[in-house]
Amino acid sequence: MNTFLVHAQSNFTISPVRPKAGHVIKASYQPKGTPLFGKKNVTATIYQFTTDYTWRKVEVKLVQQDTSWVLDYKLPEDVVVVAFKFKSGKITDNGQGMAYGWLISGEDDKVLPGAYAGWAFLRNASVPELFPDFTTDKFLIGDDVVDYWMKLQVRENPSTKRHIFYPALKVLKKMDPEKARKQAEEDLSYMKLLDNVNERELLAIKKVYAEILERPAAADSVGRLIASIDSAAIKRRNPEKLEAVKALRNERDIKKLLPMTIDFLERFPMDKADRAFDQQNFINYSKFYSSIAIVSSVEKDSVTFKKYVANAPFGSLADIFYRCMEVPYVSLKSFTAQEAYVYARPVMSRLLQFNQVKPEGFMDVYFSSIPTYANILMHLGKDEPALGFATSAQQKYAYGTATLNEVQAILLERTPGKTAELKQVLEQSMRKNQMTPLMMNMLKKQYVSLQKSEDGYAAYLASLKDVKLDSALENKVREAMIKKEVPDFSVKNNSGKVVKLSDQKGKVVVLDFWASWCAPCKAAFPGMKMAVEKYKNDKDVVFFFVDTQEKIKDYEAYVKKYLKDNNYDFNVLFDTGSSISKSYGVGPIPHKMVIDKNGVLRFSEVGYMGSPSELLDEISMMVELARKEN
Structure with missing residues (x-):
């Protein structure tokens, strides 16, 4: 949904009608028919909802042109919603029931993340801390309308859920307390999967426990966690932590590295970290979890591997899967399928836990892992889930990856009643020039089976080649x-x-x-x-x-x-x-x-x-x- 112009009347316009963050807008206010008609010295307050989900107010002067008041204004880079309140003395005009508001877009012409939520907060005071003083009427829109905008926000930009889950639940509780409690449980599970939950988000979690679920003990527990994160004690240990990180970075003995990294996480757990200090010193917990997983897989220590992968941050999973499964199983062939499965399954289980959250890059990590995981399942005789994974991956790869094509072809060949599907996979793979030796043999075998002869096979093969791809390859070679x-x-x-x-x-x-x-x-x-x-x-x-x-x-x-x-x-x-x-x-x-x-x-x-x-x-x-x- 690309909604840019939320409301415009004949007495107020913005150009362009699809304003973009960081660009100049031209605003024109014609007060005829408003409380400011005939007034002098009209000014405006621009209410700006920003990417950090807070409101900012900017006072601006207008220039009178005939009977209109105009303004050229450069929108800040971090703004996602703007709303105008015009005033002269104590008299104001904010568009009354509709409000003079615009949703801001990015360079791709799509509404920026957070805009739908900001548009709801502007006109409803059910969440006081997010309601500005734009209007004295605290309920220009009902809670049901706010609920609509919140759901739209999450549907259009799933990652914004971490910012609005508490206000969305607070509004929902007013309408349906039981439904809010059920949704709260889901949202808390969602938040537990996120990397680097900040103090503001922890405070929102605390409020959910206290106000939505009415669990004061749990709320107090989160409160203590917040206090511990900001405690002076943690900050006093930062020099010690930095020295420990340096020691890890300099250690080259793999047998020493595993216990050292485990000890580091025990002493400086990820959920009790001074995040600003970590960022300044390039301390990345994803790398620590990757290191433990990689070393423990090399040492064939599946117990340690599973323990830490179960809590690994999303940012570590791509590296873990590649280094612990892709390399030893596919490239070096030092793992059998059974050995690889011991490590692949917990990684995929952890990855799929992020499916609801879908952090940035989730689908890329998911699809890049599927060919190898499907291959492992196939060699273990788990054909049905293997085929399901392989088939779903073609949504992204569209027969453009030879290794995936081969896995899917093998699975189809040994599944009764899949001859037509196999033919399609082989022919589409040939058109993309993404064939393996085994697939070439399958294609010939299927042709002979259908035609009862090899006659015409070379011509059939040539007919499947994409002339444009061949020409592009030849030009590249020349x-x-x-x-x-x-x-x-x-x-x-x-x-x-x-x-x-x-x-x-x-x-x-x-x-x-x-x-x-x-x-x-x-x-x-x-x-x-x-x-x-x-x-x-x-x-x-x-x-x-x-x-x-x-x-x-x-x-x-x-x-x-x-x-x-x-x-x-x-x-x-x-x-x-x-x-x-x-x-x-x-x-x-x-x-x-x-x-x-x-x-x-x-x-x-x-x-x-x-x-x-x-x-x-x-x-x-x-x-x-x-x-x-x-």
């Missing part, structure tokens, strides 16, 4: 083409043979710089495997996977086992001391290079975008363009 001399190298491969670049003259050489610790490097391997298989019978194209920047002593043994376990028949070059990567200017990995048959570097690309089929197309385009160079 624009990335370079011409640079590179030095020779001579290193051993994973079969113990010495490989020299100079021996590859006359061939197109593809180099993939990677490391055993590099998650994106390994994520790209399925696509690289597709490329290797495509050119396996082409004697003029060779692939070398340069294992570089290693950090573990026995990396050669690890690499050989990793390749065998994952069925990667790669020719790996062990870049001891990272000599090749240094001489070739390789920094971040994965880093892929394509060298033409004359030994000239033609392509040098860093990173992996996540689609095996897209990577196959990109490498193929590079190889073919390099092949044409003389």
Whole structure:
């Protein structure tokens, strides 16, 4: 709902009619038909409801033009509602029953958060502390109208609930005490999930316990918490707290870090913190909870992990899920699905507790976690919830994420009666060029099953490709083409043979710089495997996977086992001391290079975008363009 002009009469106008915070407005007041008609020296009081949910009054002078009074005024950046009261001496005009008020919008032309609530508070005194002296009539609108605006506020901007839950409940109690009590329980549960609840919000919680639920003991308890947060004792401990934080930041021993962080939270709990001090000194509790979760997952200490994740602030959950599930389960494959589930389930449970609150970034964290969580559930045979998660995630990804597409395809393939849905997923994924090797096999299998033959499959596959996407990728590859001399190298491969670049003259050489610790490097391997298989019978194209920047002593043994376990028949070059990567200017990995048959570097690309089929197309385009160079 985009409501900007709340009320305008012929005797008062604002330009533009959709005023924006931080912009200049032109106000014109024509007093004919009002109590100020014929009066001199008309001035105005501008009532401004701000982003911190308080009222501010500004006295302004008007300029008379003929029979009108006009004003140019720049709205402050923090204003969400403005209302005008005109006066001359003791006589005033505020628009009477309707009020001269406007809701302010942002640069996106949407009504700013808090505006609907401010518009209600302006005209109803059921919550005295939020009612300005705009009118002597304390009930220009009824409580039912205030309730409407409050609900609209929360519906349009869910995050504003933390600011208005108490006044909304106070109004609701006047209309329906029992309904207010039930809503109060829900709202208090909501508030408990929020990060960094401030003193003002705690005071509102206290009032809810005291006035809405009529629980004086609970109200007193919150009062003591408020007092403790502002107590001199806490502030006196700030230097000690800062020293503890410095010690945590400097600790490099993972076995010491876990007990140190736990001790820190015990000594300086998040709900009893001097928030202003924390902000000034960049003390972020989300990082402490992340640290405990990460270290305890590495140590396989699920008890500690669950205990602290159950109370982790929202800001820590994305990092926890990525570091504790995504990396070990998807990239490093050091967790089985069962092991990953032990840690993934409490994180998802905690995340879903924030569903009602929906803090900023909630949907991004939720959707980014779903592909991996659905994968874990799938491997545990929990197909129904896994498919539900995967299907819902397509609302955001729309078949634009290969890993999610594969999970959904597998689940559909093994669910009876889902052949049509599977076909749709495979075809849509192909159109987005977000296919995995397994999905390519599924697509071919389904085609042969329906057509009873492979005849026409290549044409069918080509018909699913998006010409625009292919063209954009080709243009990107062509624009990335370079011409640079590179030095020779001579290193051993994973079969113990010495490989020299100079021996590859006359061939197109593809180099993939990677490391055993590099998650994106390994994520790209399925696509690289597709490329290797495509050119396996082409004697003029060779692939070398340069294992570089290693950090573990026995990396050669690890690499050989990793390749065998994952069925990667790669020719790996062990870049001891990272000599090749240094001489070739390789920094971040994965880093892929394509060298033409004359030994000239033609392509040098860093990173992996996540689609095996897209990577196959990109490498193929590079190889073919390099092949044409003389």
